[in-house]
Amino acid sequence: MTGGLARAHEANSGEWERCVRAATATIFLTLSVMSAVGCTSTRLPVMPVTLPEHPLVERLPLAVGLSITPQFRSYEHIEEWTGPVRHPWRLLLGPASTSVFQQALSAMFDHVEPLAVEPSSAVGLDQLDAILEPTIEDAHLSFTADLKTARFRIRYRVTLRTVSGQAIASWTAFGAAEDEQSMLELRPTVVARIVMRALRAAAAEILVGLHRQPDLMRWLVDSKRVSPTGEAPRTASLPAGAPPPSREGATFVGVEEDEGGPFLECLATRVRDDQPGLRIVPTSVFRDGLFPWFEPRTAPGDAEGFAGVLARSDVAERLAALDVRYVVLVSGRTTMNWKGEIGCGVAYQGGGCLGLKWADRKTKVAAVVWDSERATEVKLDAEANAKWIIPALVIPIPLIAPTESVACAEAAKQIEDYMQRAGSEER
Numbered sequence: 001m002t003g004g005l006a007r008a009h010e011a012n013s014g015e016w017e018r019c020v021r022a023a024t025a026t027i028f029l030t031l032s033v034m035s036a037v038g039c040t041s042t043r044l045p046v047m048p049v050t051l052p053e054h055p056l057v058e059r060l061p062l063a064v065g066l067s068i069t070p071q072f073r074s075y076e077h078i079e080e081w082t083g084p085v086r087h088p089w090r091l092l093l094g095p096a097s098t099s100v101f102q103q104a105l106s107a108m109f110d111h112v113e114p115l116a117v118e119p120s121s122a123v124g125l126d127q128l129d130a131i132l133e134p135t136i137e138d139a140h141l142s143f144t145a146d147l148k149t150a151r152f153r154i155r156y157r158v159t160l161r162t163v164s165g166q167a168i169a170s171w172t173a174f175g176a177a178e179d180e181q182s183m184l185e186l187r188p189t190v191v192a193r194i195v196m197r198a199l200r201a202a203a204a205e206i207l208v209g210l211h212r213q214p215d216l217m218r219w220l221v222d223s224k225r226v227s228p229t230g231e232a233p234r235t236a237s238l239p240a241g242a243p244p245p246s247r248e249g250a251t252f253v254g255v256e257e258d259e260g261g262p263f264l265e266c267l268a269t270r271v272r273d274d275q276p277g278l279r280i281v282p283t284s285v286f287r288d289g290l291f292p293w294f295e296p297r298t299a300p301g302d303a304e305g306f307a308g309v310l311a312r313s314d315v316a317e318r319l320a321a322l323d324v325r326y327v328v329l330v331s332g333r334t335t336m337n338w339k340g341e342i343g344c345g346v347a348y349q350g351g352g353c354l355g356l357k358w359a360d361r362k363t364k365v366a367a368v369v370w371d372s373e374r375a376t377e378v379k380l381d382a383e384a385n386a387k388w389i390i391p392a393l394v395i396p397i398p399l400i401a402p403t404e405s406v407a408c409a410e411a412a413k414q415i416e417d418y419m420q421r422a423g424s425e426e427r
Helices: 003-026 094-108 188-210 214-222 261-274 283-289 303-310 313-321 404-426
Strands: 042-045 060-067 076-079 089-092 109-115 130-143 150-161 167-179 251-256 326-347 350-371 376-396
Touching: 042 188, 060 094, 076 130, 089 094, 089 130, 089 188, 094 109, 094 130, 094 188, 150 188, 167 188, 167 214, 261 326, 261 350, 261 404, 303 313, 303 350, 326 404, 350 404, 376 404
Parallel strands: 042 089, 060 109, 060 130, 251 326
Antiparallel strands: 076 089, 130 150, 150 167, 326 350, 350 376
16 A cells, blocks of 8 residues: 555544544434434545456457546545444545556457547547447445445446447446445445455456457457457466476365355365365465456356356466366355244343243355366265254353354365365376
8 A cells, every 4th residue: 555545544544433433422322313423524545456467368359449538537436324423435436447447458458558538539549449438337335234244336337339439339347345344343444445346346347248248249250350250269378487387286275155255264274184285275366366257246156157167278277377176166154043032121129031042053065176187076065953042041141052163074074075085086
């Protein structure tokens, strides 16, 4: 973070904390009092997002002008809540969005020419094949109904047209991210983090969306920029100087999906502890290496799509460079069904609670293991059930039986058994 941005974030953090302290001090018994506390807005410069180098997308043989309007470059989103803390946020999205498109286009086309003025008056347009112009259609910073999770979303419109102004293709790119931070605990650094994650997700959709535009593909054929049969996809080359694949052993990579985060860490830890010779590649390294194919909205939605992406020649090459043999897609969920009642009361002589509550708690962990050497996949799942009991005689005392660790241990064992069978069959 640059010095200016760091100072801005520190100043904004101080203002936000002052606002929350004032609101909290105003609260005595009701949140309605808190809503009367007004604070000055937080003006948050969004730091530029650095996309991974060498995205796995086919670069089109086009020279494209990138038209960034003054409105887009200076775009500022203002979000004002009417909830517990009336604190407007002013997010400077224009500069970071401009950087996202500059980086994305360099991976999408053979040549990109920034257009500093209106395209109609730019010099050298005859050297361009097309002009791309982005706009921001929507942005929103919000909270879940319980005010415990902050969310940010942004939607871009990407328009590609000929130099003469004829429309070629238009599509939207959506990015979203969230963080488990309550409204009273929200800080500018947290907002900046979820905004940056949302911009990265949108960049992935920009890259993937280009090759999903039938109008663009027809225009490329009609204008004789590609043959009617289409060119064979170019295999993305490895960065210059990258070491050759070592393939010294099987490697396990977990890919977070749905609510798989805590289960992902648990599985990776257990498998690594049980098999010390197995190298665990962090999920962030895996996602960067295979960008943009495993971002939240571009990741395959099912096992078949997952296998299809991993079977691509360019993806297989990148997996080999990461020394990844096994890729494990993890999802998990815990549900609870509460029954019973506990009543509590207060009197001059004292107070207490009486009753009994219990819950059926179920945790399910599912995994899809892709073996890149065999080009095969296997689906695994584990489940754990238990009862939570909370008896109350004066004070409620919960009797808790964990299910997540049990389900994680069972899923890890299944994954290890599969890896061991695959290794023994090769020997």
